Amino acid sequence: MATVTAATSVPPVRAQSARTSLQRSRRWALILSYVFLVIFAAFFLIPPYYMIVTSLKSNAEVAHLSSNPWLLSQGLTFENFRTLIEQTDFLLYFKNTVIVTVCVVVITMVVSVLAAFSLGRMKFWGSGILATGIFLTYLVPDSLLFIPLFQIVRGLGLLNSYWAMVLVYPTLTVPFCTWIMIGYFSSIPKELDEAAMIDGANHMQMLLRIFIPVALPGIIAATIFAFTVSWAAFVYPMAFLYSSDQLVLTVGTVTSLIRADVYQWGMLMAGALLAAAPPLIIYAFLMDYYIAGLTAGATKG
Amino acid sequence: MADVALRDVVKRFDNVEAVRQISLDIPDKEFVVLVGPSGCGKSTTLRMIAGLEEASAGDILIDGEKVNDVPPKDRDIAMVFQNYALYPHMTVFENMSFGLRLRRFPKAQIRERVEQAAKILDITDLLERRPKQLSGGQRQRVAMGRAIVRNPKVFLFDEPLSNLDAKLRVQMRTEIKRVHQKVKTTTVYVTHDQVEAMTLADRVVVMNGGRIEQIGTPQELYHNPKTRFVAGFIGSPAMNFMPARLETNGSGLSLRVSDKLAFPVPAGRTERYRPHVGKDLTFGLRPEHITEPRGEGRDPRCEFTVNLDVVEPMGMETMVFFTVGNTEVCGRVEPTAASGPGQPMRLYANLNHMHLIDPANDQVL
Numbered sequence: 041m042a043t044v045t046a047a048t049s050v051p052p053v054r055a056q057s058a059r060t061s062l063q064r065s066r067r068w069a070l071i072l073s074y075v076f077l078v079i080f081a082a083f084f085l086i087p088p089y090y091m092i093v094t095s096l097k098s099n100a101e102v103a104h105l106s107s108n109p110w111l112l113s114q115g116l117t118f119e120n121f122r123t124l125i126e127q128t129d130f131l132l133y134f135k136n137t138v139i140v141t142v143c144v145v146v147i148t149m150v151v152s153v154l155a156a157f158s159l160g161r162m163k164f165w166g167s168g169i170l171a172t173g174i175f176l177t178y179l180v181p182d183s184l185l186f187i188p189l190f191q192i193v194r195g196l197g198l199l200n201s202y203w204a205m206v207l208v209y210p211t212l213t214v215p216f217c218t219w220i221m222i223g224y225f226s227s228i229p230k231e232l233d234e235a236a237m238i239d240g241a242n243h244m245q246m247l248l249r250i251f252i253p254v255a256l257p258g259i260i261a262a263t264i265f266a267f268t269v270s271w272a273a274f275v276y277p278m279a280f281l282y283s284s285d286q287l288v289l290t291v292g293t294v295t296s297l298i299r300a301d302v303y304q305w306g307m308l309m310a311g312a313l314l315a316a317a318p319p320l321i322i323y324a325f326l327m328d329y330y331i332a333g334l335t336a337g338a339t340k341g
Numbered sequence: 342m343a344d345v346a347l348r349d350v351v352k353r354f355d356n357v358e359a360v361r362q363i364s365l366d367i368p369d370k371e372f373v374v375l376v377g378p379s380g381c382g383k384s385t386t387l388r389m390i391a392g393l394e395e396a397s398a399g400d401i402l403i404d405g406e407k408v409n410d411v412p413p414k415d416r417d418i419a420m421v422f423q424n425y426a427l428y429p430h431m432t433v434f435e436n437m438s439f440g441l442r443l444r445r446f447p448k449a450q451i452r453e454r455v456e457q458a459a460k461i462l463d464i465t466d467l468l469e470r471r472p473k474q475l476s477g478g479q480r481q482r483v484a485m486g487r488a489i490v491r492n493p494k495v496f497l498f499d500e501p502l503s504n505l506d507a508k509l510r511v512q513m514r515t516e517i518k519r520v521h522q523k524v525k526t527t528t529v530y531v532t533h534d535q536v537e538a539m540t541l542a543d544r545v546v547v548m549n550g551g552r553i554e555q556i557g558t559p560q561e562l563y564h565n566p567k568t569r570f571v572a573g574f575i576g577s578p579a580m581n582f583m584p585a586r587l588e589t590n591g592s593g594l595s596l597r598v599s600d601k602l603a604f605p606v607p608a609g610r611t612e613r614y615r616p617h618v619g620k621d622l623t624f625g626l627r628p629e630h631i632t633e634p635r636g637e638g639r640d641p642r643c644e645f646t647v648n649l650d651v652v653e654p655m656g657m658e659t660m661v662f663f664t665v666g667n668t669e670v671c672g673r674v675e676p677t678a679a680s681g682p683g684q685p686m687r688l689y690a691n692l693n694h695m696h697l698i699d700p701a702n703d704q705v706l
Contacts, residue, residue, distance in 0.1 A: 229426065231422045231423075231424060231426035232426050232428065234391075234393050234420070234422070234426065235420070235422060235426040235427075236428075237393070237412075237413050238391065238413045238414065238418065238419065238420050238440075239414070239439050239440035239443060240414040240440050240443040241414070241443055242414075245443060249439075250428055253430040254429060254430055
């Protein structure tokens, strides 16, 4: 009996200090994480902020050495945006980029989904080696690959045409997209395939009616990747496109707005912002769907 | 007519034989259960019947036709999986009708079949829900509904109740039996649970190490096991096995179980066992045949007294554990008759249900 009372009298004191020290260490962890998150957020948000401010300034203010680069001191103006859209080929570049990106995303998704399904699901001799091989091709950087690709593109007569981009971007997007999707498909239980097979589905029906709907979050992730790579690619268009009517946004804004050593900062910033807008919108739209797809337990058979 | 036949079927994975020359005949409308421990080849056999695995050798026949090279969708079979395998992005109705929609059945017929199956399984209210909104038992019923709707020649069940909790398992077992009575179709059911096998099957196929140990009705397997494995596998709690020797005792035989304990062999078995006198044998007796002294006309020489080691009251009966020689033995007694642990108790061994096993080949004599 005595031992029981002794046991009940000691713990409250210990529990109290244990609770406090736990709370204390939790609070420290929280404070520390917030500190780093703020630094991180600042690091990533400062450039866009700078871009927005600069794009809304008049050229005079930008050129003025004593003006504060972080604040609009002489009122904002939309002159840069207007000039960019009306007096440069910006809209043409935008149109080209949209055509190239849409085509590349479609080609990439069709090829990657079919490849991932056959390499990940239909076991055939060499499928493992092929899958690894495809991923390894992704490891060769595009800044090296553009040299041999130049020969190929020229040989095909596609030099200085944005269709060369449609041919060449998939070499960047397909390996990685296939790889993520093989990984994603493997998380789908094999019994689902077997149930579909017994229900009477052939491989194509299994892919279209079961796999793709169930693997939608993974497919969306791969689409986002393919879109980003196509939209923001720089090395290949730089190497293969020359005339102004074939340029895409990334290369177009830079080459037309930087003449010799004259940088038209206001318009450059405006161009960069407008170019960044579509990916942002698409992300915002798709991310909700992507996360909803993940958390809805879509892959639980 | 939808009988299933396996003739000398073998399945090899690399160099390992998972299924070794299995031959089995399942007549139309029979409910056959393949039972055995993990890794015995029962699921592999089922998958070969389904067409999900290719047989390395031997023939598989459904309805008299050899189906070795026929793909699963053309074998007219339906399967219920252990983890249900429902399509998560479709409603219950769409899940159940998927097979029919693929085969381009008319819409009205699809609706009729699905509603009929839903009525049998009591899931009519769930038709517009998605699998993630259903409980385990409901999902299993939808999986069964998906199979019933196809009106197949053979139903295949691959451990369908293993993912359910104990209480639900008992409930669903009765459901399955009820459905089989309504939808009389040949069924092959795989489980590792011998209670499921005994309660559901018309005939049980006990498998071990890729081979069939014995085929028979549940009663046959319970009363007349042919091998030590079957004797020990069927029945819960498992049969007691003790080393023993036969001795001549006048004109009859007696079974010596330990220095202090020997039982008279029932007269009807004397001639069967006489050739094995003097050999080392294994004596098998089920716990339900070791009771407190009960029954008129019992042989008083089969009664004995032991000190109990452990007593487990189960409510309806009490399990008593005691030691004979070096073996722990289990008996099932009336709760009121049981004494306590460490206490002596008078028990009666009903030797009419005894089994003797030859340890050299594990065959029951």
